[in-house]
Amino acid sequence: MDIKTEVLIIGGGATGTGIARDLSLRAIPCVLVEKGDLASGASGRNHGLLHSGARYAVSDPEAARECISENRILRRIAGHCIEETGGLFISLSEDSPQFRERFLMACEEAGIPTALYSRDQALELEPELNPDLLSAVKVPDGAINPFELVRANAKDAERHGAKLLFHTGITSLLIDQNQVRGGLALDLLSGEDYKIEASFVVNATGAWVNQVLKLAGLRIDMALSKGSMLITNQRLNQRVINRCRPASDGDIVVPNETVSILGTTSVRSEEVEDFEVTPPEVSLLLTEASRMIPAIRGARLIRAYAGIRPLFQSGGTGGDRQISRSFALIDHGERDGLKNLMTITGGKLITYRLMAERTSDLICRKMGVDVSCSTHLKPLPVVAESLRPKDRLQKIAPGGEVLCDCELVRREELEEILETMQFRDIRDILHRTRLAKGTCQGGFCVYRLLGLLHESGLVKESPNKVLKAFLEERWKGIRPILWGGALKEEELIESIYKGIFNLKDSVEFGVGSSE
Amino acid sequence: MHFDLIVIGMGLSGLMAAKTASESGSKVLILGKGMGALCLFSNTIDLLETLPKGMKLDEGLSQWIKDHPQHPYSKVGAKIVEEALTSFTSLFPLPYSFVSAGDGNSLLPTGAGTLRPTYLIPTTMVAGASVREQGGLIVGFKGFKDFYPDYAATLLGCRSLTLPPFRTFHEEITAAGLARSMEKESFREEIGREIRREMGNETRVGFPAVLGVRDPWGVKKGLEETIGAEVFEIPILPPSIPGMRIFNRFKEWLVQRGVTVLLGHSVSKAILRGRRCEGIRVSNPPLSSFYSADRYILSTGRFVGGGLVANEEKIYEPIFDLPVSQPRSREEWFRKSFFSNLSHPVHQAGILTDSSLRPVDDKGERVLENVWIAGSILAGHDSTNEKSREGVEIATGYMAAKCAMKK
Numbered sequence: 048m049d050i051k052t053e054v055l056i057i058g059g060g061a062t063g064t065g066i067a068r069d070l071s072l073r074a075i076p077c078v079l080v081e082k083g084d085l086a087s088g089a090s091g092r093n094h095g096l097l098h099s100g101a102r103y104a105v106s107d108p109e110a111a112r113e114c115i116s117e118n119r120i121l122r123r124i125a126g127h128c129i130e131e132t133g134g135l136f137i138s139l140s141e142d143s144p145q146f147r148e149r150f151l152m153a154c155e156e157a158g159i160p161t162a163l164y165s166r167d168q169a170l171e172l173e174p175e176l177n178p179d180l181l182s183a184v185k186v187p188d189g190a191i192n193p194f195e196l197v198r199a200n201a202k203d204a205e206r207h208g209a210k211l212l213f214h215t216g217i218t219s220l221l222i223d224q225n226q227v228r229g230g231l232a233l234d235l236l237s238g239e240d241y242k243i244e245a246s247f248v249v250n251a252t253g254a255w256v257n258q259v260l261k262l263a264g265l266r267i268d269m270a271l272s273k274g275s276m277l278i279t280n281q282r283l284n285q286r287v288i289n290r291c292r293p294a295s296d297g298d299i300v301v302p303n304e305t306v307s308i309l310g311t312t313s314v315r316s317e318e319v320e321d322f323e324v325t326p327p328e329v330s331l332l333l334t335e336a337s338r339m340i341p342a343i344r345g346a347r348l349i350r351a352y353a354g355i356r357p358l359f360q361s362g363g364t365g366g367d368r369q370i371s372r373s374f375a376l377i378d379h380g381e382r383d384g385l386k387n388l389m390t391i392t393g394g395k396l397i398t399y400r401l402m403a404e405r406t407s408d409l410i411c412r413k414m415g416v417d418v419s420c421s422t423h424l425k426p427l428p429v430v431a432e433s434l435r436p437k438d439r440l441q442k443i444a445p446g447g448e449v450l451c452d453c454e455l456v457r458r459e460e461l462e463e464i465l466e467t468m469q470f471r472d473i474r475d476i477l478h479r480t481r482l483a484k485g486t487c488q489g490g491f492c493v494y495r496l497l498g499l500l501h502e503s504g505l506v507k508e509s510p511n512k513v514l515k516a517f518l519e520e521r522w523k524g525i526r527p528i529l530w531g532g533a534l535k536e537e538e539l540i541e542s543i544y545k546g547i548f549n550l551k552d553s554v555e556f557g558v559g560s561s562e
Numbered sequence: 563m564h565f566d567l568i569v570i571g572m573g574l575s576g577l578m579a580a581k582t583a584s585e586s587g588s589k590v591l592i593l594g595k596g597m598g599a600l601c602l603f604s605n606t607i608d609l610l611e612t613l614p615k616g617m618k619l620d621e622g623l624s625q626w627i628k629d630h631p632q633h634p635y636s637k638v639g640a641k642i643v644e645e646a647l648t649s650f651t652s653l654f655p656l657p658y659s660f661v662s663a664g665d666g667n668s669l670l671p672t673g674a675g676t677l678r679p680t681y682l683i684p685t686t687m688v689a690g691a692s693v694r695e696q697g698g699l700i701v702g703f704k705g706f707k708d709f710y711p712d713y714a715a716t717l718l719g720c721r722s723l724t725l726p727p728f729r730t731f732h733e734e735i736t737a738a739g740l741a742r743s744m745e746k747e748s749f750r751e752e753i754g755r756e757i758r759r760e761m762g763n764e765t766r767v768g769f770p771a772v773l774g775v776r777d778p779w780g781v782k783k784g785l786e787e788t789i790g791a792e793v794f795e796i797p798i799l800p801p802s803i804p805g806m807r808i809f810n811r812f813k814e815w816l817v818q819r820g821v822t823v824l825l826g827h828s829v830s831k832a833i834l835r836g837r838r839c840e841g842i843r844v845s846n847p848p849l850s851s852f853y854s855a856d857r858y859i860l861s862t863g864r865f866v867g868g869g870l871v872a873n874e875e876k877i878y879e880p881i882f883d884l885p886v887s888q889p890r891s892r893e894e895w896f897r898k899s900f901f902s903n904l905s906h907p908v909h910q911a912g913i914l915t916d917s918s919l920r921p922v923d924d925k926g927e928r929v930l931e932n933v934w935i936a937g938s939i940l941a942g943h944d945s946t947n948e949k950s951r952e953g954v955e956i957a958t959g960y961m962a963a964k965c966a967m968k969k
């Protein structure tokens with residue numbers, strides 16, 4: 048089933064889906080391939096902060112200006128993915144007062160509105176803040192749901208004619224003379240491979256950009272920086288809380304629906320896929336974040352996770368926190384003499400739209416067409432039903448089955464989703480519901496999900512194989528936070544799967560295996 | 563009030579200890595926060611996974627003891643383990659009793675369609691042991707989210723049947739709710755008719771383990787009459803109805819024997835003088851009371867039960883602040899892979915004891931003279947991975963009481 052199109056986009060994160068939407072709104076045919084599910088790269092593993100730009104105001108004014116401008120646009124076009132919480136940059140006794148003055152000035156220069164609050168005013172707004180704080184600066188930070196954002200872009204792109212292929216990787220590039228002509232795609236679930244011919248190829252693979260460029264014998268200078276985050280099982284703050292000091296580790300707490308997310312760290316990484324949150328990172332995050340919100344010390348953590356920041360290095364030295372958060376659009380025709388291939392990387396989640404606009408503009412120039420961008424004007428579609436717990440509670444009919452008790456996910460809700468999607472992998476459904484996102488992280492409900500999938504004839508292999516793979520993946524997020532209440536619950540969960548169900552690493556008693 | 567013995571913790575080990583002590587004529591108080599892991603995980607009596615079919619119990623145990631000198635079984639000894647098991651089974655006379663299928667473990671089907679080795683099984687589960695060879699019909703209930711008959715049946719090579727929702731249920735269907743309904747004859751007849759209609763040439767029918775709490779054998783017989791085939795139970799997710807049966811039987815027996823049983827009471831503090839415990843403060847909000855005894859048995863379980871508590875740095879024992887043997891740092895508690903074939907080191911953590919089950923420090927010095935330790939809080943075993951949970955609880959509960967009541 049070879050495919051012909053105008054633009055082949057590699058990567059289904061915010062950037063790739065943003066480009067697919069932008070191009071299709073301009074009526075330019077495109078095909079997007081993503082080797083995992085939607086947002087399985089950094090777009091699904093970040094802090095979910097709708098930056099106001101304030102964090103970068105002092106050190107990286109260009110990124111700051113991009114952020115505030117995109118922040119305003121996203122509030123307009125993606126309101127349903129955003130909670131307009133506002134943010135505070137708090138100064139503690141050890142933070143320099145001079146920095147705060149520079150910070151206020153830099154925000155003003157970047158066009159970021161601020162207001163200065165006294166200690167008492169700040170504590171009134173956020174009672175859990177460290178009472179030793181000196182002052183707080185209010186900025187228009189917010190919380191953004193990255194999955195909703197990416198899904199909304201994908202949906203709008205498809206609606207306008209783009210074709211999106213998931214669980215499909217690009218394994219080589221079709222190169223003819225000095226020009227790229229498409230790529231070879233591999234369906235990772237079925238093993239089928241086919242050609243995608245295209246006039247242009249966009250490499251929007253974030254931290255993987257060099258793996259794709261390698262297919263053409265090229266590379267660019269990237270710094271891969273792992274960042275780790277921790278999730279608490281309650282929401283401790285109403286606004287985004289930042290530390291008013293040069294950007295550092297553990298100095299942001301983002302509220303997200305019913306939880307708070309503490310982050311981040313910055314550790315240079317060579318690995319793009321196989322990385323973990325280490326115990327020293329957990330300790331660092333807790334120590335730093337509890338300086339801002341002391342209640343974090345006693346809070347029940349539900350998960351640790353990490354992502355890899357794709358940072359583009361345009362030369363210069365210094366730590367990874369100093370590398371610009373601005374993005375890079377590279378025309379490999381100009382840079383390397385390989386025409387019609389471009390790479391777009393770096394940047395932030397919230398600058399994805401601008402990155403997509405610039406990329407699409409470049410393609411239009413090359414195609415000689417003159418249609419301008421409209422993504423900043425047209426609102427994104429709403430994809431999911433409301434995920435707020437209050438709304439969920441109302442939907443539970445008497446006698447109804449709540450499969451996920453932590454997040455109140457009903458059986459009917461899952462059945463509806465299964466009807467509207469083409470089910471290929473358990474992760475597809477986990478990305479589309481709140482199931483397994485709560486305190487037990489799926490410890491109880493994933494068995495139930497498998498029961499339902501099995502009933503519907505959707506599990507092709509042994510359900511226990513899928514179950515074990517899920518538990519192993521879940522473990523990566525759980526293991527770093529196992530003490531207190533979390534450890535207690537984990538003892539129960541391990542006893543269920545290894546004890547009552549007797550699931551094991553390799554040996555499994557069941558039909559088809561020998562005892 | 564003063565007792566000969568106070569047992570702290572009402573899981574299987576505490577119940578066994580209270581039973582054993584009261585049989586020796588002592589005045590016993592047993593108290594606990596809840597019903598312990600018993601009502602979560604215990605469906606059958608596990609002894610050891612490595613007790614192959616056909617191997618004699620004492621033979622298998624002796625080998626294990628030789629290889630694992632620090633294991634609780636090694637403190638108890640094979641002979642007393644057997645004695646303890648006999649004492650346990652004596653509480654459950656036929657028809658609802660615990661039996662072993664000849665020597666060694668039986669393989670019983672589970673809610674995940676796997677087979678699981680276990681030693682003593684309730685008579686309501688016996689017919690499940692041959693389900694893989696003989697086939698059967700696995701039955702579940704639409705709307706009951708903790709059992710999926712199709713999932714289990716496919717893996718076990720059986721057929722499945724999901725019964726439609728019944729009028730009886732206005733709320734969410736739970737294991738406890740199903741167990742209550744099962745005790746009603748009208749309900750059994752209603753589902754029995756439905757099953758009979760769907761029966762092929764199967765000679766046995768498997769249900770999730772919810773065949774009533776009070777009279778499971780009667781429920782089984784009742785179902786068998788309407789269906790016309792042999793019925794068995796399959797262990798499922800917690801809570802465990804078979805575990806509740808064990809708990810209820812112990813409680814009834816203990817109360818009858820004059821043991822003071824206080825459920826929903828937790829010990830807030832032990833009062834120590836030197837190496838002796840002089841009493842315990844017990845809270846049962848809004849009340850707080852004081853009890854004392856000559857001897858004490860600590861059987862508060864592990865993390866789920868609250869016998870052990872872990873903070874960011876270490877694992878501790880909250881009532882007596884006993885030394886807890888544990889890995890050097892939190893980093894070593896768990897292995898990188900969940901299904902590692904080596905068990906997670908944290909499971910071996912617990913209270914070290916001497917051969918009489920009295921607590922000792924890391925140098926082997928006894929730390930308390932009138933306190934004995936029983937159950938899963940003991941160091942040096944991993945009940946989930948060894949499949950030794952109930953065996954260790956029964957054996958050490960029995961042994962702790964024997965040692966405590968000596969002289």
Ligand SMILES: Cc1cc2nc3c(=O)[nH]c(=O)nc-3n(C[C@H](O)[C@H](O)[C@H](O)COP(=O)(O)OP(=O)(O)OC[C@H]3O[C@@H](n4cnc5c(N)ncnc54)[C@H](O)[C@@H]3O)c2cc1C
Pocket residue numbers: 057058059060061062063080081082083085086087088089090091092093094095096097098215216217218251252253254255258259272273274275311353354355356357392393394395396397398
């Ligand atoms: C710890 C951390 C915290 C962050 N916090 C924030 C924040 O709070 N706010 C914010 O705005 N930004 C934040 N960011 C930055 C933001 O997450 C990223 O900049 C953004 O998500 C990058 O999106 P992307 O689409 O370019 O890359 P990705 O989302 O990584 O997408 C690339 C995709 O390409 C796919 N791919 C790779 N190779 C192939 C192939 N050969 N074939 C097919 N597909 C392929 C991958 O599977 C992946 O899905 C954070 C980043 C990290 C790591």
